[in-house]
Amino acid sequence: NAGVIQTPRHKVTGKGQEATLWCEPISGHSAVFWYRQTIVQGLEFLTYFRNQAPIDDSGMPKERFSAQMPNQSHSTLKIQSTQPQDSAVYLCASSYWGGSYEQYFGPGTRLTVL
Amino acid sequence: QQQVRQSPQSLTVWEGETAILNCSYENSAFDYFPWYQQFPGEGPALLIAIRSVSDKKEDGRFTIFFNKREKKLSLHITDSQPGDSATYFCAASADSGGSNYKLTFGKGTLLTVTP
Numbered sequence: 001n002a003g004v005i006q007t008p009r010h011k012v013t014g015k016g017q018e019a020t021l022w023c024e025p026i027s028g029h030s031a032v033f034w035y036r037q038t039i040v041q042g043l044e045f046l047t048y049f050r051n052q053a054p055i056d057d058s059g060m061p062k063e064r065f066s067a068q069m070p071n072q073s074h075s076t077l078k079i080q081s082t083q084p085q086d087s088a089v090y091l092c093a094s095s096y097w098g099g100s101y102e103q104y105f106g107p108g109t110r111l112t113v114l
Numbered sequence: 115q116q117q118v119r120q121s122p123q124s125l126t127v128w129e130g131e132t133a134i135l136n137c138s139y140e141n142s143a144f145d146y147f148p149w150y151q152q153f154p155g156e157g158p159a160l161l162i163a164i165r166s167v168s169d170k171k172e173d174g175r176f177t178i179f180f181n182k183r184e185k186k187l188s189l190h191i192t193d194s195q196p197g198d199s200a201t202y203f204c205a206a207s208a209d210s211g212g213s214n215y216k217l218t219f220g221k222g223t224l225l226t227v228t229p
Contacts, residue, residue, distance in 0.1 A: 033216065042221045042222065043158070043203065043217075045217065048215075059216075093157075101148070102163065103148070103217060104160060105158045
């Protein structure tokens with residue numbers, strides 16, 4: 001089992017550009033979570049899908065951020081018009097649904113906005 | 115409002131000693147508490163977890179002690195090894211009818227084990 005796969009591992013964008021981050025959950029896992037990690041704020045929940053349906057996006061910034069899960073094998077987090085304050089490590093985690101609480105994280109994508 | 119708090123921010127122990135990492139929470143609805151270990155440049159790795167129905171969970175050198183009444187828990191790492199040097203995160207989630215398992219994290223404890 002390859003674990004959660006995130007691509008790219010590093011992304012550098014200029015202010016105002018768009019960034020798309022990819023996540024491939026562990027095979028058989030039907031829940032996908034996105035978190036953001038910064039030195040100042042720590043690890044913050046962004047959004048969550050179960051069986052590809054959006055369940056909770058309460059942590060997503062209201063503007064410029066969007067997430068999708070078009071099929072069970074991948075999810076994307078898109079940030080439009082990136083700003084320097086968006087610089088962070090974006091982490092994807094997946095979980096088996098059905099009474100199991102364990103979330104397994106990928107290595108993260110480090111986004112740097114210049 | 116910080117719902118999950120960890121202390122100390124950093125901890126240094128000698129190899130072979132027991133490291134004790136503390137965590138407290140505010141939300142009484144939290145019922146699942148995982149600890150994650152994170153090395154620089156990597157994602158958090160699930161180390162050990164406890165449900166609120168238990169007061170102790172042990173896995174090898176790692177033990178969680180849980181006090182529901184005081185809303186506190188601690189992670190004990192016995193016989194600490196230099197390879198245990200990492201940042202440890204306490205997290206919590208609430209099972210709201212099975213529909214929401216998002217994790218709320220503490221700010222972490224940076225553990226350094228000196229040979």
